[in-house]
Amino acid sequence: MTLGLALAIGGAAMAALAGVGSALGVGVAGQAAAGVVAEDPKKFGQTLVLQALPGTQGIYGLLIAFLILVKTGVMGGNPVDLTTFQGMYLLFTGVPIGVVGIWSGLAQGKAAASGIMLIAKRPDQLAKGIIYAAMVETYAILALLVSFLMWNFCPM
Amino acid sequence: MDKLSIIGLESDKDKLLRDLMDQGTVELIDQSDRLQQEDWAAIVQKDGEEDRVSRVESQLSEVQTALDAIERYDTSKKPLFNTRKAVSQSAYDTKLSGREHIRSEVSRILDLHNQWNDLKSEENGIVSDQASLKPWATYELPLDQTGTRYVRTMCGILPIVANVQEMEQKIEAVSEATQVTILSSDMEQLYISVLCMRADEEAIVDVMKSYGFTMASFKDMKGTVKENAERLTRRLAEVQGEEKNLEQKLAEAVSSKEDLQYYYDSLILERDKAKASENFLKTGKAFQMEGWMVADARKNIEKVVEENGCICEITEPAKDEQTPILLKNNSMVTPFEAITSMYALPRSYEIDPTPFFAFFYFVFFGMMFADMGYGAVLAIACFAVLKCFDLEGTSYRLIKTMAFCGISTFLWGALFGGFLGDFVSVVSETFFGHRITITPLWFDPLSDPMKLLVFSCVLGTVHLFVGMGIKAYMQIRDGKLVDAIQEVFAWYLLIVGAALFLFGSSLFTGAVTIGKYLAIAGAVIIVGFPVVRGKGVGKLLGLWDLYGATSYLADILSYSRLLALGLASAVIAQVFNKLGSLFGGLPVVLAAILFLLIAAIGHVLNFAINALGAYVHASRLQYVEFFGKFYEGGGDEFQPFAKNTKYMKIVKEEK
Numbered sequence: 131m132t133l134g135l136a137l138a139i140g141g142a143a144m145a146a147l148a149g150v151g152s153a154l155g156v157g158v159a160g161q162a163a164a165g166v167v168a169e170d171p172k173k174f175g176q177t178l179v180l181q182a183l184p185g186t187q188g189i190y191g192l193l194i195a196f197l198i199l200v201k202t203g204v205m206g207g208n209p210v211d212l213t214t215f216q217g218m219y220l221l222f223t224g225v226p227i228g229v230v231g232i233w234s235g236l237a238q239g240k241a242a243a244s245g246i247m248l249i250a251k252r253p254d255q256l257a258k259g260i261i262y263a264a265m266v267e268t269y270a271i272l273a274l275l276v277s278f279l280m281w282n283f284c285p286m
Numbered sequence: 287m288d289k290l291s292i293i294g295l296e297s298d299k300d301k302l303l304r305d306l307m308d309q310g311t312v313e314l315i316d317q318s319d320r321l322q323q324e325d326w327a328a329i330v331q332k333d334g335e336e337d338r339v340s341r342v343e344s345q346l347s348e349v350q351t352a353l354d355a356i357e358r359y360d361t362s363k364k365p366l367f368n369t370r371k372a373v374s375q376s377a378y379d380t381k382l383s384g385r386e387h388i389r390s391e392v393s394r395i396l397d398l399h400n401q402w403n404d405l406k407s408e409e410n411g412i413v414s415d416q417a418s419l420k421p422w423a424t425y426e427l428p429l430d431q432t433g434t435r436y437v438r439t440m441c442g443i444l445p446i447v448a449n450v451q452e453m454e455q456k457i458e459a460v461s462e463a464t465q466v467t468i469l470s471s472d473m474e475q476l477y478i479s480v481l482c483m484r485a486d487e488e489a490i491v492d493v494m495k496s497y498g499f500t501m502a503s504f505k506d507m508k509g510t511v512k513e514n515a516e517r518l519t520r521r522l523a524e525v526q527g528e529e530k531n532l533e534q535k536l537a538e539a540v541s542s543k544e545d546l547q548y549y550y551d552s553l554i555l556e557r558d559k560a561k562a563s564e565n566f567l568k569t570g571k572a573f574q575m576e577g578w579m580v581a582d583a584r585k586n587i588e589k590v591v592e593e594n595g596c597i598c599e600i601t602e603p604a605k606d607e608q609t610p611i612l613l614k615n616n617s618m619v620t621p622f623e624a625i626t627s628m629y630a631l632p633r634s635y636e637i638d639p640t641p642f643f644a645f646f647y648f649v650f651f652g653m654m655f656a657d658m659g660y661g662a663v664l665a666i667a668c669f670a671v672l673k674c675f676d677l678e679g680t681s682y683r684l685i686k687t688m689a690f691c692g693i694s695t696f697l698w699g700a701l702f703g704g705f706l707g708d709f710v711s712v713v714s715e716t717f718f719g720h721r722i723t724i725t726p727l728w729f730d731p732l733s734d735p736m737k738l739l740v741f742s743c744v745l746g747t748v749h750l751f752v753g754m755g756i757k758a759y760m761q762i763r764d765g766k767l768v769d770a771i772q773e774v775f776a777w778y779l780l781i782v783g784a785a786l787f788l789f790g791s792s793l794f795t796g797a798v799t800i801g802k803y804l805a806i807a808g809a810v811i812i813v814g815f816p817v818v819r820g821k822g823v824g825k826l827l828g829l830w831d832l833y834g835a836t837s838y839l840a841d842i843l844s845y846s847r848l849l850a851l852g853l854a855s856a857v858i859a860q861v862f863n864k865l866g867s868l869f870g871g872l873p874v875v876l877a878a879i880l881f882l883l884i885a886a887i888g889h890v891l892n893f894a895i896n897a898l899g900a901y902v903h904a905s906r907l908q909y910v911e912f913f914g915k916f917y918e919g920g921g922d923e924f925q926p927f928a929k930n931t932k933y934m935k936i937v938k939e940e941k
Contacts, residue, residue: 179898186854186899193854196861205864257628261909264902268844271903275739275850282735 135202135209137217142198144224145277148191148270151235155184155242162243166250173249176256180245183263184238187231190274194227197281216286223280230273238266287609287634287924290579290587294596296571302594303559303927308938309590310928311583313610314565315576326567333566333573342557349550352392355399356546359537367675370935378936381548388542388549395539395546402532405525412522419518421470421477422502422511429504429511438484440491441469441502444476448497456493461486477502547933554931562927578610578924609634612924619644621690624683629909630919637756639917643908646749647687650907652694653742654851654900656731657859659706660893661699665692678935691900701728702852706889707859716870717878731852738849740789746845747785749907750838751778753915760916772815780808781838841911847903855896862888 163177198220199205202212212220245259290312294302306312320326373381382388422429425441433439444450450468457464464482471477482490491499507514566575579587584600591598603609611631613623615638622644632638655661668689671677677685699705703726714722731738758774761767786793786801813828820827866884869877913919929936 182895182898183902185895189858189895190854192861193857196857196864257905260902261906264906265910267903268847268906271847271850272843274854275846278735278850278853279739 131209132211132213132217134212134214134217135204137214138198138202138212138220139204140217141221141224142195142202144221144228145191145194145198146224147228148231148235149188151232151238151270152185152188152191153235154232155187155235155237155239156181158236158239159184159242159246162246166246169250173253176249176253177246179256180242180249180259180263183242183260183267184235186267187227187235187238187270190227190270191231194224194274194277194281197278198223201281201284201286210286216284219284220281223277223284225277226273226280227270227277230270234266234270234273238263238270241266287578287603287612288581288584289576289601289603290598291574291576291601292591292596292598293572293574294591294594296568296573298594298596299563299566299573300559302591302596303562305590305594306587306927307555307559307929309583309586310926311580312577312587313579313924313926314562315578316565317567317574317576320567330567330569330574332564333568334564335560336564338560339557339564342553342560346550346553346557348396349392349546349553351399352395353543353546353550355395356536356540356543359533360540360543361537365675367671367677367681369676370678370931370933372676372935372937375936375938378548378934381545382552384545385549385552388545391539391542392546392549395536395542398532398535398539402529402536405529405532409522409525409529412518412525416515416518416522419511419515421472421475423515424469425479425511427479428509429514430506430508433484436484438480438482438487440480440482441504442478442480442494442499443502444478444494445498446471446474446476448476448499450476450478450497453494453497457490460489460493464490551931551934555929558927558930577927580612580924580926603634606635608922610924611921613638613640615640618690621683621686622647624680624687625905625908627680627923628905629913629917631921631923632917632919633921636918636921637760639756639908639913642752642756643749643912646752646912647904647908648690648694649745650848651691651900651904652696652698653848654903655691655695655855655896656698656702656852657704657706657855658696658699659704659709659889660855660897661692661695661697663692663893664695664897665689668692676935688901691904695900698852700726702726702856703730704856704859706885707856707861707863709859709863709885712860712863712867713881716867716881717874731849732856735849735853738852739846742845742848743842745848746842746907746911747781749845749912750841750915751781753912753917754778757916768815768819772811776808776811776815777838778808779804780812780835781842783808784835841914844911845907847907851896851899851903854899855892858892858896859889862892 159181163181166177167174196205202220203210242259242263245263248259249256292302318332321330321332422441427439429441431439444453450466454466457466461482464480464486467479467481469477469479480490480494509517563573566573568574579600588598588600611634613620613626613631615623619641623640625643625647626632626638626640652661655664668685671685672682672689703724705724708723711721711723714720729737754774754777758770761770761773783801783804783806786797787805788801790797790801809832812832816828816831817825862885865888866881869880871877872880
């Protein structure tokens with residue numbers, strides 16, 4: 131095992147941190163949802179959809195982490211001896227989705243929680259609540275794209 | 287939409303309303319504004335049957351309560367979707383000929399329900415009495431007895447922190463012949479009984495009060511604690527038995543649920559008809575009404591009006607008059623109206639955007655979900671729902687949209703070579719030792735993501751251009767050709783030019799030069815037109831407009847999500863396949879079971895989250911990027927005076 135490989139694993143770990151944002155976001159939305167469902171249990175399905183929205187950052191993190199693990203061969207069971215330079219490169223690859231994931235997940239969770247409040251009063255406006263939360267997601271998607279393109283052009 | 291006004295005799299009104307309701311193509315307009323005008327106010331007054339409306343509404347709420355009451359005991363399986371049951375007019379009429387019977391059934395159910403409620407609250411009372419008697423279980427004197435001629439008996443409560451020994455010593459100092467017994471205690475309180483001479487009562491109570499003593503009250507219970515406890519237990523059993531009995535009866539009443547639903551619907555129709563006349567004006571013997579009418583319905587409405595001996599006039603709306611909106615599209619596009627109406631219906635002078643974005647929605651959803659397996663599941667599931675349930679309105683359109691999107695997902699899956707991610711490759715390699723890959727019809731985005739990124743942005747640009755084209759069309763229609771050139775066509779030149787200038791070198795020789803001149807021409811128009819047309823500072827507005835290029839850049843880059851989300855669904859599917867295949871070393875049967883288990887859970891999860899994502903982001907691209915270019919929205923939905931029943935859909939009989 132080389133230092134490069136260890137650094138690359140660090141990149142996968144970095145990407146997986148996006149899950150922190152999702153956990154916070156889904157948590158915030160879940161608290162709001164529980165409050166609304168306490169008043170009207172029939173809204174469970176609608177609130178669940180909104181609560182699920184901030185969950186995607188974690189998935190994008192998993193995606194990049196998986197791609198890095200595949201590229202380093204750790205996933206296939208034949209780790210490649212990466213140079214330190216390559217390792218650093220893959221470490222940075224994990225940064226965009228990891229960092230953006232944390233904050234966008236939390237922010238999206240707050241938007242989703244407000245969306246849940248919206249449907250507490252106006253159940254017919256679910257779609258709009260979803261769109262508001264999805265506006266935040268754009269930035270997680272862009273970060274995913276940046277991480278992915280970095281990964282794609284990694285000199286191996 | 288055309289405007290319809292009808293004048294007729296009061297005696298014909300009821301029949302006319304019934305016929306208009308059958309047609310369901312007219313939205314009534316409230317006429318009370320007319321009363322502001324003196325010449326109208328002099329001869330007419332507001333029509334309406336408020337008494338009848340409120341009477342029918344109270345009946346409605348009774349039937350609703352009765353339905354709710356029996357709903358709890360309805361053990362039949364609830365369907366996935368609530369649909370209205372189709373019944374013919376004659377079947378409906380026959381059912382309602384037993385109206386009196388149904389009405390008595392409703393009051394019977396309400397009666398049972400009220401009795402049940404009373405019993406339930408009695409039960410609660412008994413349970414709380416039982417709880418309050420519990421601490422006194424060892425007290426043996428009758429509760430209503432406060433003593434004999436010379437002796438006083440008291441029951442009371444002390445806080446748990448009270449120092450009882452000290453209190454007893456103090457009491458002894460006041461009166462020797464006193465006995466304090468601690469009956470029981472809990473977390474917070476001590477329950478005590480006190481025997482003392484009547485003469486000393488006041489002094490003793492004073493002492494005890496300083497330790498926080500309060501007298502216990504037993505309401506009006508007679509006899510000993512034990513007797514009372516027995517009585518309560520007996521009564522509780524009785525009450526519970528009666529409850530069971532009533533529940534049994536209510537459960538039996540479930541069989542008349544359908545009758546009640548018929549009755550409920552008939553009351554809705556009656557109320558709506560009574561309410562309709564609130565929109566009318568009347569003189570002594572005649573009435574006047576106005577409404578919006580679907581233009582296609584003209585012939586039928588004229589016939590109905592004539593049959594009822596009334597007179598009607600049909601006019602087209604004035605040029606800038608807001609009319610209610612009813613979208614009309616061919617059957618392929620209609621489902622996508624659900625997406626439009628979630629944003630906002632068009633205003634009456636705007637163009638319905640649905641036919642323009644329906645195809646893009648179809649394509650975008652498929653690209654972001656792109657998988658043959660998921661697409662097939664989505665399409666089959668949605669078509670099955672449509673087949674099995676008689677859905678109406680928005681839910682019908684939404685499910686149908688998803689069915690179409692399932693097809694699109696399947697097609698893009700085929701183009702990109704995805705079936706549950708790389709399911710086929712993983713299974714063939716892990717279990718058959720020989721890797722089979724599905725050859726994509728077009729290319730595999732994972733191996734050449736740049737190609738798909740460019741394709742996404744080009745597709746997005748086309749989408750934006752269509753939106754801008756609609757804006758140009760509306761401007762030209764309204765005689766603002768110059769605006770259209772400055773705000774739309776110049777941007778076409780600039781964007782196409784810039785794209786050729788930056789990326790054209792690989793397309794054909796000279797593309798860069800052509801691009802350069804196109805872009806310059808566009809920029810010149812954008813900056814130059816306001817200089818000629820504007821006044822004062824307005825002459826420089828073109829420069830500000832040119833700065834808007836950044837927003838076009840942002841809009842176009844926003845379409846990169848087509849690539850990113852498409853990759854997300856494909857790669858996450860691969861993650862689960864890979865996880866499943868990690869057990870490939872185990873015995874084949876065990877490995878296969880583990881693989882299928884992990885893959886099943888993983889793919890269900892991936893399906894759910896990515897289908898939601900594709901739906902949300904395909905909508906967003908319409909709402910933010912596409913609608914942002916031209917669409918205002920804010921029209922009112924056409925709400926015809928029709929049979930808006932809740933449970934039954936009354937269909938006309940075939941003649």
